[in-house]
Amino acid sequence: MKASMDDLYLFILTVRHGGISAAATAHGLQRSKVSRRLQELEKALHCQLLIRTTRHIELTENGRLLYQHISQPFTDVNHAINLLESQQNSFQGGLRLAVTVSFMSSPMFVEVLDTYARQFPLVRLELLHFQESIDLERENIDLQLLPNMVEIINHDYVQQAFLTSSNGLFASPAYLQQHSEPKTMVELQQHWLLASRHNATLLPEGTRLRLVSEDINMIQQMASLGQGIALLPNILMQESLLQGKLVQVLTDVNYSDIMMTLVYSSRRFLPEKTRAMVTLLHQKFAG
Structure with a gap:
């Protein structure tokens, strides 16, 4: 019969709290259960570990030897557990x-x-x-x-x-002054388009692509500089629209949502x- 790790832990708690009742109360356990498990531990180790009195406990020689060798590892385990809990709950x-x-x-x-x-x-x-x-x-x-x-x-x-x-088509006011604003998809094909790699696949065949980039910010800046009409997510363009850097064109044309x-x-x-x-x-x- 091997000693249980749970029973060894109860033994350490009992020694640290100076008694079975104190250990049981401090950790919300039943005194009878702690006492019974300590008896099982002594049976597994074939020796007496504690001398029980009415008010407190004393360690036998075997009890002192066991406590000296196992108390620090359990302390280290508890410390590690506390560190993990702190890491999970902390903002650092x-x-x-x-x-x-x-x-x-x-x-x-x-x-x-x-x-x-x-x-x-x-x-x-x-x-x-x-x-x-x-x-x-x-x-x-x-x-x-x-x-x-x-x-x-x-x-x-x-x-x-x-x-x-949803995606929309955007151009700078300067670009629209220099080029006629497209009113149909046919007219759009007369303009240079700027798009991400995925959005480029949404455009009709024959579209003239000036820039394909994974960087939406780059596409937006190039459109602001008048380099073409950009296909961009509407939700990310609100600030540029409010600042007048871009204007949406062909607002009735729908592209796949992202x-x-x-x-x-x-x-x-x-x-x-x-x-x-x-x-x-x-x-x-x-x-």
């Missing part, structure tokens, strides 16, 4: 996010990072460029943000849609600092 250390180039450069995402950094100044944000789904656990990545058309390699990972937006997916390895074991970022993303890109 690193938060690693894998993000596509196009989304990373968007002003709205920068606003999310700014809000998070102000709320949790002890968390170090680390951004990594990934266009495809990765093994988050092996790469030690907390969150990944991907377009919905990218297949997630691990179907056990949590996947949440956090941004849905959606971003938030991926993380476990909902159950999600650290609080990671949960806070998930919440901010949903709040910023709700709808």
Whole structure:
């Protein structure tokens, strides 16, 4: 019969609290159960460990020898457990996010990072460029943000849609002054187009593409400089429209919606600092 690790732990608690009743009370256990388990431990070890009196306990020679050799390892285990619990619940250390180039450069995402950094100044944000789904656990990545058309390699990972937006066509006022504004899709084919690699596939055959890039911010800037008409997510263009840098054209033309997916390895074991970022993303890109 082997000694149980649980019984060894109860033995340590009993010694540290100076008695069976005190140990049972401190840890919400029944005194009779603690007493019975200690008896089982002595039976397994074939020796007496405790001298029981009405008010307290004393260690036998074997009891002292056992306590000296096992108390520190259990202390180290408890310390490790406390560290893990603290790590899960604390807002410090690193938060690693894998993000596509196009989304990373968007002003709205920068606003999310700014809000998070102000709320949790002890968390170090680390951004990594990934266009495809990765093994988050092996790469030690907390969150990944991907377009919905990218297949997630691990179907056990949590996947949440956090941004849905239609696409629109945008040009600068200067560009529209120099070129006649297109009123039909046929007229659009007379203009240079700027688009992401995915959005470029939505355009009709024969479209003249001047720029294809994964960087939405780059496409937006090129459109602002009058280099063509850009196909971009409506939700990310609101600021440029308000500032008059861009004007939407062919507003009645509908393109496929885009959606971003938030991926993380476990909902159950999600650290609080990671949960806070998930919440901010949903709040910023709700709808």
